Structures are given as structure tokens and as C-alpha cells.
Amino acid sequence: MKARVTVMLKAGVLDVQGEAVRHALGTLGFEGVHGVRQGKVIELDLAETENAEETVKAMCEKLLANTVIESYRVEIL
Amino acid sequence: MKAAVVTFPGSNCDRDLATAFEKMGFQVTRVWHKDSALPEGTDVVGLPGGFSFGDYLRCGAIAAQSPIAAAVQAHAARGGYVLGICNGFQVLTEMRLLPGALMRNAGLKFLCKTVTLKVATQDSPFTNAIPKGAEIQIPIAHHDGNYTIDAEGLKALQDQDRIAFTYAQNPNGATADIAGVLSANRRVLGMMPHPERVIEPEQGGTDGRGLFASLISGMALA
Numbered sequence A: 001m002k003a004r005v006t007v008m009l010k011a012g013v014l015d016v017q018g019e020a021v022r023h024a025l026g027t028l029g030f031e032g033v034h035g036v037r038q039g040k041v042i043e044l045d046l047a048e049t050e051n052a053e054e055t056v057k058a059m060c061e062k063l064l065a066n067t068v069i070e071s072y073r074v075e076i077l
Numbered sequence B: 001m002k003a004a005v006v007t008f009p010g011s012n013c014d015r016d017l018a019t020a021f022e023k024m025g026f027q028v029t030r031v032w033h034k035d036s037a038l039p040e041g042t043d044v045v046g047l048p049g050g051f052s053f054g055d056y057l058r059c060g061a062i063a064a065q066s067p068i069a070a071a072v073q074a075h076a077a078r079g080g081y082v083l084g085i086c087n088g089f090q091v092l093t094e095m096r097l098l099p100g101a102l103m104r105n106a107g108l109k110f111l112c113k114t115v116t117l118k119v120a121t122q123d124s125p126f127t128n129a130i131p132k133g134a135e136i137q138i139p140i141a142h143h144d145g146n147y148t149i150d151a152e153g154l155k156a157l158q159d160q161d162r163i164a165f166t167y168a169q170n171p172n173g174a175t176a177d178i179a180g181v182l183s184a185n186r187r188v189l190g191m192m193p194h195p196e197r198v199i200e201p202e203q204g205g206t207d208g209r210g211l212f213a214s215l216i217s218g219m220a221l222a
Helices: A016-027 A052-064 B014-023 B067-077 B087-094 B151-159 B209-221
Strands: A002-009 A040-045 A070-076 B002-007 B027-032 B044-047 B081-085 B101-103 B111-119 B135-142 B146-148 B163-167 B178-182 B188-191
Touching (some): B087 B101
Parallel strands (some): B002 B027
């Protein structure tokens, strides 16, 4: 089975890289981009298990996300 | 006084830090990240600068889960001293031994220059020999030194006088100009600037000596 983890900076944490991307889009002539938030996607290939979602959440808490500044979303595919 | 300097794959200031400890009178043992114990009688653990594990995932995140990390946690829990510099500071926040997180510099550029730091508290084993308010010249070399902490966490640091160093001119967007912070028991210090790079005049300055001198004099009294 597969799981997909999306890690994003929490609301309110300034995303300086996202801001740089927003500026670049404006420079390229794409108008109306009010905000860009950049995150990361981590895909996991897992052995079949009943508690996959709980396990992946534990992985996020321990390593995949820094919950001081980041939030995460787990999808079991 | 015994210092243990940890080397992770990708550490590149470990030798500088070990040399600085030696020059300042410490006995130094080098420790590998796969070691599961610190040398007997270790007083202070040094976590050096560099790019541990290539900064993969987040700076310091993987080093914070390495075998030696559990021993460093236990050392800190029993009141041992820990000094984390640059990547070592990032590792300490990822280990949750220090609050907050270090994010990409606000200007997005890697910064490598000497900056002026203000000594924000004298009440720590790392700064007790440096007058509060003193300004010292210490180099920085980082891409992710933008110290970030929420309002509640910042208030706790301020109320408990746990901000060790601030930048005279904020280079990286750090919250409240913070360059270094202390743990609640004041025995764990994380800082982005590199005091180990200014120990001898040949390095262009000696303003890093005060931190190591504070530590060794405080430990001699303890």
C-alpha cells in the first residue's frame, strides 16, 4: 500500500521561498497570484497493515514534519 | 574538563570545534554519530556546524534521530552541558532540547560574514565571563539561520532571560534578532554564529574565547 504525506508550513509562518516564487511569477507576467505557499510531498511504499494511518502520523510527528513550524496531511492511497 | 565533539556525515566544523575546546583547556574526545554512548565523564557535548546528512528533509532532522542523539538527550536530561553551533543549533531544535526552529534566511541567500553580536544575558555558564551588553565580532555561515518561534514561546524566552545572543543588525530575519538561545536549565546553548572560528589572532579575531572561558571557569567552580 502507498501513503502520501503533504507537509506545509503552518498558517502564519512566513514562507520566504514561496514569496520568491510569487515574485518570479509576477515577473513572468502571470497576474493575480496573491500568494504562494511551498511545501513538500513524501510518498511512502508500505507493507500492508491495519493501522497504516496511525503509523504514518507517528512518522510525521517523529521525523517527517517539524510540528513547531509545519503541519502535515496523510492520505492512504 | 572533558568535551565530546560529535561528527555526523556532512559535519564540517567538527575539527574546528575540537581544536577550539583544546586550545581553551578542555580534554577532547571525538564521537561518531553511530556511537551509542558518550565517553565516561563527559562534561560538555559539542554539536558542530556543517550540513549533517546533506540537510536532507530539514536541516538537522536526520542527525537528531541518529544513535548518538539518545545519549546526548540523556546527558542533557541529567544536567550536562551541550553547545550546538550552526548546524548543531538546528540539531538541538530538531531534538526539542531547544524551542523554536531555524528556517531559510529571509533574504534567501547563504550568508558568510562576520557580524556583531550582543551578549543578552550573563546568567549562563556560556556567557558568565562576558559582560552583559558586550558586543563581540563572530562569523556566521548559514543558509537556514532564521530563528522562528511563536509569540508565546518568545515571551517565555524573554521572561526567563533565555536569549543568550542577539544580532546588532539582523542578517537573516530571525525573530527578535535572536542569534542564540538557552534551555530552561541554562545548560544547553544553541547559536548560529561560530565562536570556534575566532579563538586565535591568526583567525582574524579572538572574540570567541569568552564563551569557552566562561564554560571552563564555571565548570571548575561546580
